Amino acid sequence: MGTRYQAHRAIGATRITPDKWHAARDAVKDVVDRFGALVESADPQAMATADWSVMDTAAHVAAVAWLNTAAVASDDAPLPMPGIREHIATATVDTIGTSLNSALLHAYTERDPGKVVGTLRTSIDEILRLTAAADPTRTLSWLGGSRIPLAGLVAHLTNELLLHGRDIARAVDLPWHLPDEYAALFFELFLIEIARNGAGHLLDDDRRVHQGRIAVEFRSDYTSPVTMVLDTGDVWIEEPSRDNDVRVHFKPATLNLVLFHRVPRVRAALTGSLRVWGRRPWLLAPFLRKVRLP
Incomplete structure (x- = not known):
């Protein structure tokens, strides 16, 4: 990524408000209870993904939460797992x-x-305790030299629980609900904020980079309209404007499933959960080749 991120300078207006911070804290408490009950009722050997069993999946989420207890303490806090x-x-x-x-x-x-x-419950309890009186906009060092706010870290944890809970529930044929209002918190407090504060080298790769500006406006019934701009490898946030190239209207839970490769874009479009239009809608493809999730 460019020097825009190396300077760690926030660009665009934050979406973090006191109400959304409280909502993010309530959401993670709600979902960890559901996730814990699901894991303890599921066949631990069932395959939740092509490579991970139910317990591998649950262990992954618990390990992420445990690491985050150090992240919220300070950038220099010792990590609970070596290496x-x-x-x-x-x-x-x-x-x-x-x-x-x-x-x-x-x-x-x-x-x-x-x-x-x-471990998962204790870690999330500790994160919520440590951040009870904290400024939710305070940024933390995260993966690949990126910066995320406290609110984004909590919203990311909720999303980990929701996505991997879905993987486990599908493996053992149990229901699992992904609330749009929780997915919206991930979009606004994590995705938008990491673009505001700096993605470090998270998006670095050897792919050919689209030359020039692509401005994609995102709208939903659960989020404030926002534009994400990609310009020859750099990404930042702006307010929506008339010259946006692509406009996307989305249901937050569906968008998260698409971005994390759980649901194909075509299926999301056919159900009306993802609608794309604008003056240059074909530019969404090169945008998503660069601005992507694991």
Whole structure:
């Protein structure tokens, strides 16, 4: 990424408000209860993904939450698992699913359902305790030299619980609800804020970069309208304007499933959960080749 991120200078208006901060804290408490009950009722050996069992998946989420207890304390706090810091520092979107996640599962070896859920609950309780009186806009060092606010870290944890809870529930044929209002918090407090505060080298890759500006406006019934701009590799946030190239209207839960490769874009479009138009809608494809999630 460019020097825009290396300077860690927030661009565009923050979406963090006191109401959304309280909502993010309530959401993670709600979803961790549902997730814990799901894990403890599921077959631990069932395959939740092509590579992870139910307990591998739950252990991954617990390890992420445990690491985040150090992140909210300070950028220099010792990590609870050895050998992870170097993977965090060098992470890109393309290596999170291989290098970092593999290192996490190797470092966190517990697979007993009760103990894994216990670690998860204790870690989230500790995060909420440590941040009870904190400024939710305070930024933290995150993966690949990126910066996220406290509110974004909490919203990201909720999204981890929701997405991986869905993986587990589908594996054992149990219902699982992804509330749009919770997914909207991930979009506004994490995705938009990481673009505001600096993505570091998270989006770095060897792909050919689209030359020139692409402005994509995002709207939903649960979020404030916002424009994300990609310009020859740099990404930042602006307010919507008439010269936006692409306009996207989305249901937040569906957008998250699309971005994390759980639902194809075509299926989301056919159901009306993702609508794309604008003066140059074809530019959404090169935009998403660069602005992407693991």
